[in-house]
Amino acid sequence: MIHPQGEVPSRDEDFEQIEVVRELLDDYVYTKPRLARELLDRQRDLLETYEAQLPGLEHRTGHDYHLAYHLHLANLESQEYRHAAAAAPFRAALEIAEQRGDIADRLEVYLAYTGHLSNLGEIEAAGDYLDRCQRLLESYPSDRLSAHAACRHGYLYLLFFSYPKATMKFLEAETLLEGGTFELSPQDHYFYSLTQSGMGTIYQNSGESELAVAAFVKAIHRCETIGLRARLPWHQLNLGKELISGGEYQEALSYFEAVVESAANGSSRALAAAYANMGFCYHHLEQPERASGYLDRAEEIYRSEADPDLVELASIGFMRATLLMDASRWEEAIAQLQQSLPVAQVDEHTSDPRLLSMVADAYLYLSMAHATTGDYRSAYEHHCTYDHYNLRFHKQIDILRQQQFAAQFRAEEREQENRQLKLRASQLKLKALRAQMNPHFLYNALNSIQSFISTNNAATASKHLAKFAMLMRQSLEYANREYITLEEERQFLTDYLEINRHLRYEGKLTYRVSLHPDLEEDIIGVPTMILQPYVENAIEHGLRGQPEGHIDVEFFPDDDDHLLAIVTDNGIGRVRVREIQARDATRLHHKSRGTQITESRLQLLSDEDREWVKIIDLYGPDQEALGTQVKVRIPVSEMLPRRGGPNA
Template sequence: MILLTASTFSFSQETSEEFESTLKNLIIEAPSTYAEIDGYLRAYRKDTSLMKLVVEESKKFNYWESQIYALNQMGRVYRDISQYPKALELFQDALKLSIETENLEFRVYSLNMISVVYRRTDAIKSALDYSQEALELAETIPFENRSTGLKRSINVSLNSIGNIYQLLEQYDLAIEKFNESMKLENELNNKLGLAINHQNVGECYEAQEKLDLALESFQKSLAFNTEINSEKGKIICNYSIAHVYVHLNKMEEALKLLNSSLKRAKNLGDQEIIATVYINLGWAYLNVGDYNLAESNLNEGLKIATEYNFPSEIAEANKFLSELWMKKDDFKRAMNFYKESKKYEEQVTNNLNLRYVNDMIVRYEAEKQSDQLKSLEEEVKNQAITLRKNKTMLLITFIGLALVAGILYILYRQYQLSSEKKLLTLEQTMLRSQMNPHFLFNSLNSIKLYIINNEKKNAVHYLNKFSKLVRKILEASSQREIPLAEELETVELYMNIENIRFSNEIIFKINVEDDIDVHNVKIPSLILQPFLENALWHGLSSKEGEKNITLDVMKGVEGFINIAITDDGVGRDAAEKIKERKVLKRKSVGIDITKERLANFSKDYQNSFHVEIIDIYDNENKASGTKIMLHIPTI
């Protein structure tokens, strides 16, 4: 007490006497948990100048916990205004100090904060690593011994993992994690946590086009944010609700909310939110036909997103600007913006998928190599003990040879790994030029989930199927025509891979008439996959319950074989209505290209190909599926 009284506190003139008194009392009492320190400093935690004073004064008394608290709070302030490098530096300083002082609660808190920064900058692998480390570390403490701060950190970890699933478009898994987090937040009566989780659930429902559920979740989040008076939370909820209103064509309500949100976002200073609101405003004005306001808002959003390097927002702004210039009949400018949008979409895709999967594979191989090295070291130790006991030259020679062989083996394996990695990079470059990028994105996402969930057998199983499919596609793409047997094997592999995305709900059957030799029938390579893809994503994706696709090969009239692809989906009319509701209307060009290839193929035969599209109806005259009938010439 005498030492504390004699100490000279270097507060600025603007610092209130109330804060000075609070800080003195904090250092005297020296609580060690987050909740206790937050009870003293919560009112001042968003003021970086005051938090710096906390760090400086706490250092004088070796009071580490308040230093860690203040470093984390400063990091949160910089993170919320999109100054991510500065925020990351502060969080890492807090983490280092918490490790040195062996404070598990603050260590978990700092790990979660670092994960959030990495997630917001699309460094998904690092974000997942830090969240999982935080969760595993927190769960080492028995439930009855966990502090309130540690319980909240567990919820933050669950929420972060849910956010990562959301980025990977695995929305059902994300909702599951968010609901798990909400259950725990309810027990803690943490309204901020409940607000955040309801917001995230709403975003997942919106992505699934469940607009009523999305609107309900956003409104729940807004109610919690209003109750705790979180300005940032209220802004995010309002522009999310406006986004749903645009989908529902409630343009007046959407524009009112977005314009109000823009003013409040500018006062808040979070550049990512400001850019997002500008882009949504531009999109809304584009929908009502006010092209001047649409262009100015989209350009402003694009400027901010470019300045602060927000790839997803850059891609979205360019996408809407491309639509704008299409409506203005300036196709050259529309194409330029479209190319920019695709460039940034590819950048985000690479960050979230290919690079992540490669890193996981390389890391898995490195861990295997490390285990081998540890095993070898253990073997050498055991042999050294035997050598000292026996003291024979024979064992010395044997161990020497074993060490040399082990080193040569390690060097050989390293060379193999390096060669395999180079080959993988080349294969990915070739694959991107041959395969549909959406299918590649979805397949890698599904395989990656098995790796994340440590389902090694499933991961290896589907990686083998995927690699075999890629090999067959690459081989077939270099040939003008192939045996029907090879084409059927390729599409069966394709359907197995796609079925992962549909939770194995697809029942796919291939039926071939007995008198047809599929090894002797020649057809153009890779012609069936576009029709199957169309059946999956337009006919079956919107259907609930069991989904069936049948591929029948049969003899037609003389000189033809017939291939029928039948699905029990929603039918063409319903599929078209669902497509019209979507914001991004992607036109399928695969079937048109296939028709052109079939036309070119049939020039060498007496007969011409023919494609029939047949709508299927049930006894009540309701659409119950679609049949595609291909008549392919053989003479």
């Protein structure tokens, strides 16, 4: 909100402006970086002026404006790889999020900070924050934030050179961002472009240049379509560099020129990189004067930075020397190399392999230049110095590889621990569900016994009570086992139906439990009592109120890891059941507890997200209800023979 000169805005207008600026920054940090910097300055001034009154405003709007300010500033600096400038706002955002932020606030900050740590090469710290994100996402599921987390995870795997895992994470992020489950914000489009750039890097490092170019083009197209001006120059630089590696200097120039034409949308480092790469291209296109001019522009920008990039400055100086050497201007080349070496600021403590490599090459060029001019002594001395730095370079590469392998090992170890913890949690949940299953089954069965005793003679009731006791013993024995054999499941269902046949239907209930001949029932394991709730449902609801009925239970092969069980009854159908429940206030919203528990068990037993249970209403030619069919897809496990009989 801009006021005419001399007009003083009211406090309410300033409060309104604080909220408007926050909303604009959500967009401008990614689309209009120059304007975002101006707005951030304005937001800082407003927050400082109205510090005491902000809690009331934040309560009304639900936004923490200090958190938003620091996170916006950190993201803006991080996008331009100004790591030192991004550090302070990230620390402030982390402190606020952990002191008073909710789960969503923490996820946003942690995910942004993970990217910052990855850029700094702090792999283990980045992994720790990603672990925090994964734990938070379990209690705050979000496709949007899961996509952002997958993208960050992909870049972390890139640092480990784990390209297959990185690819899987980038594809996961891409799927979520293209899934249509939420409307994409500028930040989401930004992550989409990062995902494509990450895929481009994988293809680039795998030598698949065409695929790398296609991925970088995809990232550029998304930025141009949405107007992500903050990120666009960096994607254009990535594509240009990939084209350079393929010797396509003229085409690469077009992308560097695009960066220059846009003035890199306010990113001085991206602009300097574009000029430096243009100089490199013109050098290879044998246009030394143009190459030198662009190198001058790049150096001027780098030197104007508060924290100049020594690697880039040294690189420019050494590139100038190669231009002079190509022109056989050996004395000038020697002078240029000697002038550029101090810029690199390399000493015995330097560990940056890029600087060590450049300095080694510089001494090699000095050796060649002195040899050409006949100064063999200097040539020999510089070649010895080249050997020294070249050896240090390779040693440092070995150290970095060892560190990367160690970090990768620790990351794999942490992932394994997380998998074990999740497995343990799943096992505990399954035990809890089985513990709920047993009293539920016992309650319903005892109700049937009570009804039978009150209406039939004692001798018959005693006989069936003994059979019931055996069934209870079986169910209690199975309670401590996650899986039983298909043979044991078949026998348990048969015994259960047999008891119900006499307890509930005076012998008028018929049933069949059958297995496909391809199923090896003594080897195949199924989750304990997994089908009993659906058989019970068929009796309790499907055949409800009928003097007789029939239930079919069939098992079929499905695939290597699953079988298909089908429970069919010839009862009254679900429509009629709902009508009956509608007239019974105590059962108006009833849903079988047993089937609810079983569906939860099936979800926990597999990582697959699919339909595990399908219920089909059966009708005759005249649309009369013929019963209900339930199809259950059951995960299976190979069972070893149990030693010492069924009670071992």
